[in-house]
Amino acid sequence: MTAVTMVVNSERRSADIEDRTLLVHFLRDALGLTGTHIGCDTSQCGACVVHVNGRPVKSCTMFAVQAHGANVLTIEGVAEDGKLHVVQEAFREHHGLQCGFCTPGMIMTALDIIDRRPNIDRRMIRQELTGNLCRCTGYQNIASAIEDAAKRVAGAVR
Amino acid sequence: MIPYPFAYHRPNSLSEAQSLLASLPDAKLLAGGQTLVPAMKLRLANPAALIDISNVRELSLIRDDGANLSIGAGAKHADVAQSVSVKQTIPALSALAEGIGDSAVRHMGTLGGSVANNDPAADYPAACLGLGATVRTTRRSVSADDFFTGMFSTDLEDGEIIIDISFPKPLRAAYAKFENPASRYAMVGVFVAQFAASARVAVTGAAPCVFRVPEMEAALAGNFIPDSISAIKISPEGLNADIHGSAEYRAHLVTVMAKRAVKLALGTPT
Numbered sequence: 199m200t201a202v203t204m205v206v207n208s209e210r211r212s213a214d215i216e217d218r219t220l221l222v223h224f225l226r227d228a229l230g231l232t233g234t235h236i237g238c239d240t241s242q243c244g245a246c247v248v249h250v251n252g253r254p255v256k257s258c259t260m261f262a263v264q265a266h267g268a269n270v271l272t273i274e275g276v277a278e279d280g281k282l283h284v285v286q287e288a289f290r291e292h293h294g295l296q297c298g299f300c301t302p303g304m305i306m307t308a309l310d311i312i313d314r315r316p317n318i319d320r321r322m323i324r325q326e327l328t329g330n331l332c333r334c335t336g337y338q339n340i341a342s343a344i345e346d347a348a349k350r351v352a353g354a355v356r
Numbered sequence: 357m358i359p360y361p362f363a364y365h366r367p368n369s370l371s372e373a374q375s376l377l378a379s380l381p382d383a384k385l386l387a388g389g390q391t392l393v394p395a396m397k398l399r400l401a402n403p404a405a406l407i408d409i410s411n412v413r414e415l416s417l418i419r420d421d422g423a424n425l426s427i428g429a430g431a432k433h434a435d436v437a438q439s440v441s442v443k444q445t446i447p448a449l450s451a452l453a454e455g456i457g458d459s460a461v462r463h464m465g466t467l468g469g470s471v472a473n474n475d476p477a478a479d480y481p482a483a484c485l486g487l488g489a490t491v492r493t494t495r496r497s498v499s500a501d502d503f504f505t506g507m508f509s510t511d512l513e514d515g516e517i518i519i520d521i522s523f524p525k526p527l528r529a530a531y532a533k534f535e536n537p538a539s540r541y542a543m544v545g546v547f548v549a550q551f552a553a554s555a556r557v558a559v560t561g562a563a564p565c566v567f568r569v570p571e572m573e574a575a576l577a578g579n580f581i582p583d584s585i586s587a588i589k590i591s592p593e594g595l596n597a598d599i600h601g602s603a604e605y606r607a608h609l610v611t612v613m614a615k616r617a618v619k620l621a622l623g624t625p626t
Contacts, residue, residue: 217364239357241394253463259393263364329458
């Protein structure tokens, strides 16, 4: 067993785990943060996307030991003081989800998209979402939510 | 899916990584892990130890050496895609990096990992061969022409670690990829580059290993325009055939994508 420590959603968290423990299992099983989902378990679907040191990664394709000492953000850490993040708010308003299974990964990816490309258009949003699969919506409302959130973030910065 | 047990090591320097690799039996290097981790989860790969080289800083440098652009083996695809230095000197390379996998994969996957794996449909091998790059390892320098030896195989020896890859700067270059719409891997990807007195054409996805097309190179060295190669046919013999496309289909695509790449390199819309 290996003692692994990382900062998850601004809290220092540790656990003794096997080296072969995937990051997604560490988050869900050791820390009880079940907002990060396991969809395909083959790094296709993006339901497990979290941020590690500010980068979006698929937590089913990374070992928890690789994130030892890292700063990790999961969907549970996105809202602040009980107030939804603007991206979460936009998903709610535009109905950017149906069953909701892909939503945590979608939002974690959307946060990165908006951060890197504040002036993103709809076509690029769809392209940036190639690693996140949704079986319900047809992506239409997800793209609308991200487009709107990007505008709101850009407006707030200005 | 859970892999078989293994012992994890994370060295902080290249020398430490080398001694671990030499002393641990059945150890594998872990760079971004975007191929190795899925393979381990499927238990197709079962190393006894993993040596994570992501903390070795000297492996992730991007340096402009004048005639060449040198990129560290540990550079992530997202870093190459966003690097100002790459965009200014070999924009075709940053565009290629931006097209690998998806955003999350690009934030983990590395240049060195991609070329060491030499997947028949990987993008980077086409850039290495198409630009005539040199792979520098802990033991020697190998030209891309000698490095890629076959399907999932390279000239790398046991215990050898790729440090960086040096790309000669072309006059112009471009990569055109026909993606499988589901996997986004290249059905056929063609990298073309024009140099002062020569041209290079490298094809990925079409065959078990990336390869050059000398006939196209000669034609493009004479006149670097799409029409120079439109009549050049590739033999389907030895090309990949699967449910997504026959060997004949891929052979046809090579010429189509090579022309598109030349157009892109010339800055004309495809």
